[in-house]
Amino acid sequence: MNLQYPKMSNNSLLTRRRALRLGLATLTCMGAYAQGKSIARGQQAQTLEDSEREFTVVGEASLKERAAAKGLIYGGAGGFEELLDESYADAVKRECDILVVGNELKWDKIHPSQDKFDFEEGDWLVEFARDRGMLFRGHTLVWHQAVPDWLKNTIDSQNAEQLMVNHIREVAGHYAGKMHSWDVVNEALDDGEFRKTLWLDNIGPEYIDIAFRAAHEADSQAMLVYNEIGIEHDAKQREGVLKLLEELKAKGTPVHALGIQGHIWAVGYPNNVNYEELRQFLSEVASLGLKILITEMDVIDSGTPAGIETRDRLIATIYEDFLSVALDEPAVTAVLTWGLSDRYTWINSHFPRSDGLPSRPLPLDEQMNRKLAWKAMARAFDSAPSRSADCNQHCKNSVKLAGKKN
Numbered sequence: 001m002n003l004q005y006p007k008m009s010n011n012s013l014l015t016r017r018r019a020l021r022l023g024l025a026t027l028t029c030m031g032a033y034a035q036g037k038s039i040a041r042g043q044q045a046q047t048l049e050d051s052e053r054e055f056t057v058v059g060e061a062s063l064k065e066r067a068a069a070k071g072l073i074y075g076g077a078g079g080f081e082e083l084l085d086e087s088y089a090d091a092v093k094r095e096c097d098i099l100v101v102g103n104e105l106k107w108d109k110i111h112p113s114q115d116k117f118d119f120e121e122g123d124w125l126v127e128f129a130r131d132r133g134m135l136f137r138g139h140t141l142v143w144h145q146a147v148p149d150w151l152k153n154t155i156d157s158q159n160a161e162q163l164m165v166n167h168i169r170e171v172a173g174h175y176a177g178k179m180h181s182w183d184v185v186n187e188a189l190d191d192g193e194f195r196k197t198l199w200l201d202n203i204g205p206e207y208i209d210i211a212f213r214a215a216h217e218a219d220s221q222a223m224l225v226y227n228e229i230g231i232e233h234d235a236k237q238r239e240g241v242l243k244l245l246e247e248l249k250a251k252g253t254p255v256h257a258l259g260i261q262g263h264i265w266a267v268g269y270p271n272n273v274n275y276e277e278l279r280q281f282l283s284e285v286a287s288l289g290l291k292i293l294i295t296e297m298d299v300i301d302s303g304t305p306a307g308i309e310t311r312d313r314l315i316a317t318i319y320e321d322f323l324s325v326a327l328d329e330p331a332v333t334a335v336l337t338w339g340l341s342d343r344y345t346w347i348n349s350h351f352p353r354s355d356g357l358p359s360r361p362l363p364l365d366e367q368m369n370r371k372l373a374w375k376a377m378a379r380a381f382d383s384a385p386s387r388s389a390d391c392n393q394h395c396k397n398s399v400k401l402a403g404k405k406n
Ligand code: G3I
Pocket: 006, 007, 102, 103, 106, 145, 146, 186, 229, 261, 296, 346
C-alpha cells in the first residue's frame, strides 16, 4: 500500500478521500486498545482490543533524559518563529537533546537567489541549540520540494550538477563542524522507484552519490543521512531503499545513516504497518554498517474520531508500538519528532481534519503539557535496550559538539 505522501501529490498515492474511507474502517476497531506491552519479535501489532493500555510511567524525567539513559538521543523540530515563543523554547530545552529545523535550511529559505545565501535564521537556530547544549541536525541539502523559482527557471542538464554541488559546498561548508548530521538527500524514491524530480531529470540517479561526496568534502565530521518517507507503510519503498543503500555502499558513497521519517497514519492502523517486515528491514539496513535515525516522527490523525481521549489513546498506542519495535534495533541511535507540541505542527495546514478540530500528533499539547503520547515515548525509551558504549567517530563528534562531558 502506498503511503499517502504528507504533501498531497498528483501521483497514484493514497488520496485524501481514500484515507478518509480508511478512517471509517478504523472506527470499527476503535473501541479499545492494544495490550500494554511492546510488540515482541515475531508478533504483529495486536488488533485494537478491549483492554485499555495504562501508559504508566515512573518518575518525571524528561524524554531526553530517558533516551540518554539508554545511549539514545531524543529531540524535535523547531523553527525560527516557533522558538521565539518562550514557552515552546523552554519545552524544547526541557525535553530535547537535539534540534532539527523544519524549513530554515531548505533551498527556498537559505538560497533565495542564485548568487545569494541567507544564513541569518539558520545561524540563529544553530546558536539556539549550542547555547542550550543541544546537538543540531541539518535538513535538507537536496530535495524536490522547497525549490526556489530561480532554480526551477535556471536548471538544465548542463548546469544541474554544478548548481547542486555549489549549494551543498556553500551550505554544508558554512555549518561545517557544527552539525550532528545532515539529511543530504531527502525522498529520492516514490513507491520504491526513483522519484521523478528536477535532480533526476537533469543529472540522473547518480545525483545522490554526487551529493553525498560533496557534503562529505564540505563537512567531514557530520553524519551524512539518506532521509526517506513512506518506509513505515510501504513494502515497495522499503525494498527500493534497501537496494539504493546497497548500491551506494558498494560504490563507496559516504552515506552513514538512513533517516526514517516516521510520519505514521492513524487511519488504517494497525493494518497499515507490518512490524515483522519493519524489524527485518531495520536489521538489513544495519547489516550494511549504517546507523538509523527516526527523523520526523508524528502521528497523522486526520480521519480519526473527534474525541480527544479516543484520539490520544490511539496516537499514544502508535508511538509506543512503533518505537518499541524500532528501538529493538541497536543501529537506531536517535529519535526526533517533527515538532514537540501540537501548537506547532505542519499537519493542521497539510492534512486539516474534516471536523475542523486541531490535530494532536505530538508528545505535548498546545499548552506544553505532557500527553499520553509523551508517556508512550517515555515508556518506549525506558524499555529500550541500552546502546553499547562503543562510541564511533560520529558519536564522539556528537559528544564534543554538545560540549557534553564524556
Ligand atoms: O514562510 C512562508 C510564509 O512567509 C508565507 O506567508 C506562507 C504562506 O504561503 O508560507 C510560508 O512558507 C511555508 C513553510 O512551510 C513555513 O510554514 C511553505 O509555504 C510551506 O510549503 C512549508 O511547508 C513545509 C513542507 O515541509 C514543505 O517544505 C512544512 O512546514 C514542513 O513541516 C514540511 O516538512 C516535510 C519535511 O521537510 C520532509 N518530510 C516531510 C515533511 C512533511 O511534509
